[in-house]
Amino acid sequence: MTTTMDPPITLELPLDEPAPKPGCDVCAALAKQRDKAAILGDHSQVTDCNVEVRNHARRHRSRQ
Secondary structure, eight states: OOOOOOOOOOOOOOOOOOOOOTTOHHHHHHHHHHHHHHHHTOHHHHHHHHHHHHHHHHHHHHHO
């Protein structure tokens, strides 16, 4: 019986950190929380904050 390895997994490059929308207090608070998490080395929290900033900005745009 011959066995073979699965092909390597191809991952995309990580997304850039989203910029907070100027003048938005929610985006500013999330960016501050993200920066603090980065300093503490909490990469999971950094990712969570990035998702929240992206989602918040998307919801904000859809209301206009």
